[in-house]
Amino acid sequence: MRNKPATVSLKLPPEFIELCERDLVTPETVLRGFIADLCSLHNYAERPRDDGYQTNGSMESWLAFTYYQRVGYRQKAGAAKPRVPSPPQSDRPMMHVYRRAKGGDTWHFCRNCSKWPTKNYDERQYKRLPRSGQLCNECRSGEANNHCQKR
Numbered sequence: 001m002r003n004k005p006a007t008v009s010l011k012l013p014p015e016f017i018e019l020c021e022r023d024l025v026t027p028e029t030v031l032r033g034f035i036a037d038l039c040s041l042h043n044y045a046e047r048p049r050d051d052g053y054q055t056n057g058s059m060e061s062w063l064a065f066t067y068y069q070r071v072g073y074r075q076k077a078g079a080a081k082p083r084v085p086s087p088p089q090s091d092r093p094m095m096h097v098y099r100r101a102k103g104g105d106t107w108h109f110c111r112n113c114s115k116w117p118t119k120n121y122d123e124r125q126y127k128r129l130p131r132s133g134q135l136c137n138e139c140r141s142g143e144a145n146n147h148c149q150k151r
């Protein structure tokens, strides 16, 4: 939380000035009142604020904050943020490691397959399925059930 007051200068439209003149209030009082209501600022006599901001009351404070939320500044800021581009690899097939026992004809591609060869094996990396040989049925069903650990 910042403690230093910020100064903002802004041009006020004549409609706003006229509204204030009609109700015999200064634009500064209206704006300060809204800010104090929005942020529930109390200028207690025993703990006076240096800036003198004082809410008009709890109902005014609730209405101001409800209005503020209704505008949805945060959502607007989020929607305006540039979307993170998805990585370009999405349309590229992943490299998968295939193993088969030496002399065997069945390729495995799930490390958690009960028949995953851990010694005496041929290993290849393919983007797609190997052309020769067969694919292990256990690996296939693991893939279909999302149980296949590939890395």
Ligand SMILES: [Zn+2]
Binding pocket: 107, 108, 109, 110, 113, 114, 115, 116, 136, 137, 138, 139, 140
């Ligand atoms: Zn397998």
